[in-house]
Amino acid sequence: MDLANSSLPAIKVTMADASKLLRVNNIVKSQQDNRDYRGLQLANGLKVLLISDPATDKAAAAMTVDVGHMSDPEDLPGLAHFCEHMLFLGTKKYPNENAYSTYLSENGGSSNASTYADNTKYYFDVVHNQFEGALDRFAQFFIGPLFTDSATDREINAVNSEHEKNLATDVWRIRQVNKALADSNHPYSKFGTGNEKTLSEDPKRLGINVREELLKFHEKWYSANIMCLAVYGRETLDELEAMVISRFSEIVNKNVISPRWTDHPFLPEHYATKVSIVPVKDSRTLTLTFPTGDLDQFYKAGPEAYLSHLIGHEGKGSILSELKSRGWSNSLLAGHNTLARGFGFFDIMVDLTQEGFENIDEIIKIIFQYINMLRTGGPKKWIFEEYLNLSEMQFRFKDKETALLLVSSVVHSMQLYPMEEVLTAPYLISDWRPDLIQNLMDDLVPEKCRIVVVGQKVEPICNEIEYWYGTKYRSEPISEDVIEDWKSCGLNENLSFPMPNPFIPTDFELCTGESEVKPYPVILHDTPIMRVWYKQDTEFKKPKTIMNFDFSSPMAYSDPLNCNLTHMFVQLFKDELNEYLYEAELAGLRFGVSNTSNGISLSISGYSHKQQILLSKVIDQLFNFEFCPKRFEIIKEQMHRALKNFNAEQPYQHAVYYLALILTEHAWTKQELIDAVSLVTVERLEQYIKDFLSRMHVECLIHGNVNKQKATALASIVEQKLKTTNANTLPLLSRQLLLKREYKLVNQESYRFETENEFHKSSCAELYLQCGMQSDSANVFIDLVSQILCEPCYNTLRTKEQLGYIVFCASRKANGAQGIRFIVQSAKHPVYVEERIELFLDSMTKQIEDMSDEEFNRHKDALAAQKLEKPKRLSTLFNKFLNEISLQQYHFDRAEKEVAILRNVTKTELLDYYKSNILSMGPNRSTLSIHIVSTADGGAGNSNEIESTPVINELIDRRPNTIVINDLAVFKSSKELYPMVQPYIDIQPKGAKSKL
Known part of the structure; x- marks a missing residue:
């Protein structure tokens, strides 16, 4: 493993140095791509891709840093992930914890981040004319984060809540069992998410100051020379370049070397092993895992793509075809994953039927028979060329991505490929290298295989428990007799190479049409x-x-x-x-x-x-x-x-x-x-x-x-x-x-439905405020309320009060009715959480009253931009039209009509709507609460915390008029239904006319 050399001198880039940059102007793009691209390397080593699109509604940026949770300190699992969380909560230039999120929210934007094994990615989008302000705030993540004491203590709760959300999720549980069985000295074995124990309890016991460690981690690894930035806006390439240089040249180059792990986490003694894992869900899968090297260097040849294409094939003569004919499987996936720089895995995952679960060894034999067939037949150039042609066709006619999707995907490619190939490399292969295919096939042998069997039937034999998730499992060597049986399995006459694909198109001509094409479906x-x-x-x-x-x-x-x-x-x-x-x-x-x-x-x-x-x-x-x-x-x-x-x-x-x-x-x-x-x-x-x-x-x-x-x-x-x-x-x-309709709640009445969940430690409260039938005007008001509440709701309930990791606020439109809902998944009891939501809603009255005209108009503009955003691909526009047809409303110009109303909405009108429909004492307010109470160990319904009984009962007593729903039929029989929204164009109901 190569680590950063801390003895190398840091390089501070000045604005004078910023002119010393490298430009790449020969970035290859698809034929129909009308955007302009330029690559840069700033004087501080930061790699940048500029994307200019004069027609874009949204601007976006993404940054990757070549460090992830495999670089966590040994005594602080989850620190890289925690650092990712903390960068959102204030910088020296913008010290308010929600300055970044507020700016994006008020300007039609969004943001997120992810921590992986060997890199961390941050990204955002915003309305195009507010890009510069968003980019300035974004840059400060990498220049001057605050990591305040108060935010540090609070945000540990968010990381812990995120971990608890994953505790009963099988994909996380299975992954961590595999990590636990790897070489314990390899960073792959680390617990990457982190939780309260690793970031609070253990550090306090060991005398570790987590904030100081965050600063050290950021100082050590957040270096310009291992970062890549992609920016996408309406501005010209020269204007984007100036925006980037003026903001990101301040990032210090510490001459860090990106970590690379050339040793594989699974050693020879870990091969030929069978792992049985008990899942939470009733699922049954078989996975064959073969350790490999890092294949990213061979991206032009794609040996793993060739083998994935064949092993994962589902046509006649495939592994899946043979397994389905025997009633043993319903699906099969195959593919290579470079988990981190230096090593990877080739996985074959089979979904098992009940009968298939009883024939696992035979299924594995069929898989090796297919691999033997590939090995015996040798790499086929025609298959490679067919795959190449399909890839070229896909790239040539690929749909235009949204700004956010493009920057968040291409920024990862910038870490792997030459700048001129960042758009083409993920799609195109060109080098016929049968030797590389053969080398990879040499890794797919029984003696190097690890078998993972997932199913509830294995519980009686599972005698070990994984530490972080509590997953029951068993690990045992596969007998030499079984390995030899697989090695000598020979061929299977039912397995064969696929035939040439008859569906590959050859006619790409565009249809000639009418002289005047209507803007909407007819x-x-x-x-x-x-x-x-x-x-x-x-x-x-x-x-x-x-x-x-x-x-x-x-x-x-x-x-x-x-x-x-x-x-x-x-x-x-x-x-x-x-x-x-x-x-x-x-x-x-x-x-x-x-x-x-x-x-x-x-x-x-x-x-x-x-x-x-x-x-x-x-x-x-x-x-x-x-x-x-x-x-x-x-x-x-x-x-x-x-x-x-x-x-x-x-x-x-x-x-x-x-x-x-x-x-x-x-x-x-x-x-x-x-x-x-x-x-x-x-x-x-x-x-x-x-x-x-x-x-x-x-x-x-x-x-x-x-x-x-x-x-x-x-x-x-x-x-x-x-x-x-x-x-x-x-x-x-x-x-x-006729379409289904929505039940109408009675004004000034509150309803509550409660049920239990035994699988997750977290509970959930959902508060829904029904606000009447859908119409252009009603939709505008509920969407504007949602736009204004969304960011402060998240900031108050998640960031400040730390109620839980999942906090959600949005309008809901269904069956002709509409309203707004608030969802908080929390370790706290839903009754307590609902009370916090109600207090938040009441507190927002004054915030709306005190809101400046400028801020109010920003919210209106953000909502208008969201509604008027142009579809980037045919499927998006198609789904918009199809939705109107499915609703039988046919309101194809809905966005334009709603925005016209939105432009004239005053703050006074919105405040009146809020006080009438949202405020707790509003005359038109009607609510339905859904409480999911956890009865799992440590859950709110199975807790000894002092507030879980007296305080909860007191909170329930505060709302004596709440109607508890105990019987669905009784509830529905007592309510009237909203009428359906009438079509917006004069059109006969579908079907045959009903006669009187």
């Missing part, structure tokens, strides 16, 4: 059984089209059984088509199908050229669908597990679920769905599919590289199938297609 075809919306793309100009078909039927969600039958239909349909569709997806032609509360939604997106072929195949299969009884049982068991596993989801996810369950007109509980699983039989499903296809309405949207003639041809594929003798589909009446 109805191309309308009958009682099918309505077709169509919009030709004139903005993105790519050879891509997206289409969606909603097959609506009141049967789909009429009761829990039918809901489950619809789910089974969809899952079996996807399962049956998987091999056929996989090659299409590799070629950039994606198919999706999902069950909805109205029926089944089917979509096809990607390159236009061969979509008609795919659609014909899919629709033909849909209306002539037959399924395998063995796969039926596997999918049924998978559905049952998924429903049960919801219990182990995060408490805030439960709060969101229960709110929707209580307020939505027709909604089935998870338990009702679980109870109905036993009623799902082969015979019932066969009959259900026939009935479903016999009566329905299809609503279609086609948008992209398509004209009226092609759109009509695509839609007719579906319509003709609806009219065939086999299907003989009849139309539905329009009143059979």
Whole structure:
């Protein structure tokens, strides 16, 4: 391991030195990319990518520092992660703890950061005309952080809350078991997140001042020469360059050497090992892990991409195809991960069925038989060239990223690749290196393999407990006989290389269209059984089209059984088509199908050229669908597990679920769905599919590289199938297609629903304030309230009061109604948390009253910018149109209409709205609280803390008028429903007319 040499002199860069920089102007970009790029290396060693886009709504920046949690001091696990948290809480130039977040919030921005094993990344976006101010505040993270004593003590709670959020999450638990079994002297084995014990209790016991250690860590590692910065704005490259030099040249170059770990964390004695792990959720997986070197240096050849492509293939002759034919697996993933500079892993992960769990050794043998087949056949140049062509096509026609997405992704590439290749390297490979492929295959052998088996069935044999997460596991060597069996497994006649991909498009011509293209979708075809919306793309100009078909039927969600039958239909349909569709997806032609509360939604997106072929195949299969009884049982068991596993989801996810369950007109509980699983039989499903296809309405949207003639041809594929003798589909009446509505809470009444969760130490409080029906004006007011409350809510409840890591405030619009909700996942009891939310809401009255006109207008401008932000890709615009069609509101110019109203809203009007709808004594206020109370060890419902009983009871007594919801049916039967929002354009209801 190479460590920074602290004896090297630090270099302070002056403005005079700032002119001594290197420029890179030959950055390769895709053909349709109209942005300008320039690379820089400042005199202090900071690498910079400038991105100029005169049309962007948002500006953005991201910074990576080549240090992560593997560089934590031995006696302070989690310090790198804690440092990331603390940089947000005040700098010498901007000492207020929320100065950065407030500036972004008031200017339509957002921010986040992540700590990885060997680097830390920070990023933000903001409205384009406020970029300079945001960038100035951002730069100070790396120049003059304060790390105040008060913030240090408080923010430890946030790190601890984040850790507790992960305690019952299997991905974190499994990862830490693997770390625990590595070489204990290797930094990979460290506990990277940190918690109260590592950052407070242990340091106090050892006499360590955490703030001083933070300063030392930042001083040692936050050096300009191991940082990379990407900035994206409307300004010219020269203007962006000047902005960067004036702010980031102050970062000191300490001549740090980025840590690199050439020794692998798993030593030869760790090979040929089987690890059994007990998960929280009822999941079953098998993972084969092969230690490798760092392959990033071979990025132009991509040997790991070649092998991942083949081992992870899902077509005929693949590992997955063979495992599914035996009923042992539903999915397989394969890929290489360079976890940190110097070493990596090649992983093959198999999802196991019940039968597959009993045949793990045979599954592993099949995997090695496939690898033997690859080794025997040798690297195939045609496969490499096909993969290369697909990658080139993807890069050539790639969609434009948002400003934030581009800077946060490219800044990582800047650490790995030459500046001129930062855009191309993640996509393009060019060097045919069969020797590198062969070398990597030499690592994929039984004697170097580590096996990880995850499943609740292994609990009886697990005799060890991982320290940080309490995960039960067992580690044991694999017998030499088993290793020899895998080594001599030979070949399998059912396994083969894939055939050439027939879906690779060759026609990238753009359609000629009408002389005048409408700005919004128009109805191309309308009958009682099918309505077709169509919009030709004139903005993105790519050879891509997206289409969606909603097959609506009141049967789909009429009761829990039918809901489950619809789910089974969809899952079996996807399962049956998987091999056929996989090659299409590799070629950039994606198919999706999902069950909805109205029926089944089917979509096809990607390159236009061969979509008609795919659609014909899919629709033909849909209306002539037959399924395998063995796969039926596997999918049924998978559905049952998924429903049960919801219990182990995060408490805030439960709060969101229960709110929707209580307020939505027709909604089935998870338990009702679980109870109905036993009623799902082969015979019932066969009959259900026939009935479903016999009566329905299809609503279609086609948008992209398509004209009226092609759109009509695509839609007719579906319509003709609806009219065939086999299907003989009849139309539905329009009143059979009415959308679900929302229950109306009574003004000046409060409702509370409480339930328990045994999986997580954290509880959750959700407070929802219902504010009436949706309309342009109502939407504007609730969104503006949310805009103003969002940052102070986070600052008050999370940063200052440290109630929990997850603090959320946003408007909610569903089923024609709207309101605002507050979610706090906390170690505190939900009753206490709700009281803190209420006190916050009351305190905001004065803050709004005292708000200057300038600040109020900034909030309005930020909200307007958010609403008017232009979609960057076809799919974003498509989803915007599809949402309006699905809501049956057809308000395609919603953003423009709402912003016109927003411009005229006065502070007095907003304050009146706030006092009436949000303030605790408001005449129009109505609330629904969801309390998820933890009964886990140490949870709020199982705590001996003094405040957990008397104080909670006192807080409950303060709200004597709160109505407790104990019975869902009783609650719903006592409430009226809001009417549906009427369409914004004059359009007949879909389906056949209902006659009086």
